[in-house]
Amino acid sequence: MKLISIELSDFRNYDKQEIIFSPNKNFIIGKNAQGKTNLLESIYLLCLSKSFRTSKEKEAIAFSKEQFIIKGVFELDIGIHQKVVLICSKSNGKQISVNRKSVSRMADFIGSLPVVISSPEEYELTNGPPPHRRRLVDILLSQINKRYIHSLIEYQRIIKQKSAILQKGKLHGKINIKEIEPWNERLIEVGAKIIEQRDIFSKELSTILTSVYSNLIINGEKLEFYYQPDLEYENIDDIKEKIATKLNQLLKKEQQRGICLVGPHRDDYIFKINGKNLKKFGSRGQHKTVLISLAIAEYQLIKNILNTEPILLIDDLYSELDSDREQKITQTIDQLGQVFITSTVANQQNMSDNKNICFTVNNGIVQKN
Amino acid sequence: MVYLSKSLQQAVEELSKLPGIGRKSAQRIVFYLLKLSTEDVTALADALINVKQKAKYCSICFNITETDPCPICTASHRDRSVICVVEEANDVAALEKSGEYKGLYHVLGGSLSPLDGIGPDDLKIKELLLRLQEDVVTEVILANNPDAEGEATALYLTKLIKPLAIEISRIARGIPVGTDLEYADEITLLKAIEGRTKL
């Protein structure tokens, strides 16, 4: 799948902007705060209906404007064109249409235009608290597995509903166990499905990630990615039993504290380099290389499973990298499909390849070089 | 801000309280109504008042009806040994459209949702259990929506009904019997297949 063109209206620092892209590499060069990340964000939003920067898309409406519009034309692998329009207004929220047909359930849309981002604004993926890593895996799995996204939506509702019971119980000092029971049973059922999928795909992602990373570096370090579930289990078949047991054990504590203490909403993942926790021991350069490797690994996982090349967005590619890594990364990316790369510097030899296009961004205006 | 007359504002205000209608759509509807003849607008208003005055809940199944009990509950040709439990009256309409189901219904009036303060006592659950205690009912079909709240409600009901030795099955409401499966989306299908087993 390729993004042929995009049209932005009142999106962040863009007023009106139309851009026709290369189906290969698109380099977007500009000084700081000119709109490079904003442009990648608009592409990401159009593909996924969600931003990687904020959960409140309205924040991206240009200051003092009522709404933003992002229009894009995609070419699907079977050759047909697909026009996607996303409108987000202060009063009516977010609406998406595909070929003029309005999308009523976002879950049906997600995954139809797969996309992957690597941005230094996402440094908390390797450095921050667990929600960032859960979000990474959730978005990845939601794009490749329809069952997963539906389980996830249901699971989030279950947790909210159960929390409401616990909160009320905490307030009034007593809880009717009968009321919690159906929610706990669904939590076990749906939670187990989520854990199973996370277990499987973390392993797949880790295998790819190890190989991508080893190709980008020269010192033979080994990068691995592990699932750290809230529940310990040896055999995935026992998982339902394990959740049930822990729910029983923590029943009192959940009631005292008024929050859900058991289940995959408390999962985490861990990056290890040569067996050592990256979060604790990683250097800046390692973090940066891991973030880029991660995006390339996600790209490959999506490609393997969906049989189409997702759109790859790489923000600030060349910052914080030494020239060896820079060259290796450039070579690796050259092998991939449609990629959007932003940078403050324009000095790469493959920018001159005539399959690729180089743009300059200046204060919300994009020009083809 | 555009200037709107007071009566116009009021109409927009009322319409935008309806489900699925935002302020923009409400404005569009009001401007459209203004273009209609007085007769057409009166006919619409009368129809709304009429439905509010005439329609009531069936005292047996809680479907919306003009006669109590409703025509389904009183029909002699329907199978009185089966009750299909649904969330809302429009689910009855959807299932009836397929024309395949010949049993009776029970409309719960929603699903369990602690977030909205809806507990078992806010749904017609007691009334359902009373109906089930009559010995003619041998089978209950739970057609709650296939979302988090619907699934939890179905589980809650299953626990209550099991001791009554009545056969219970679960179907996803998305696929009424006889509907062409081609038109159901992938997930509804999955749910229907997974959920077909007896509970």
Ligand SMILES: Nc1ncnc2c1ncn2[C@@H]1O[C@H](COP(=O)(O)OP(=O)(O)O)[C@@H](O)[C@H]1O
């Ligand atoms: N909602 C908004 N409306 C208008 N301008 C915005 C909005 N959000 C961010 N900006 C502007 O966008 C610029 C940052 O753009 P960004 O793409 O993040 O920069 P960079 O080119 O460094 O990646 C800043 O000047 C900021 O003020």
Ligand SMILES: [Mg+2]
């Ligand atoms: Mg930036």
Ligand SMILES: [Zn+2]
């Ligand atoms: Zn009735």
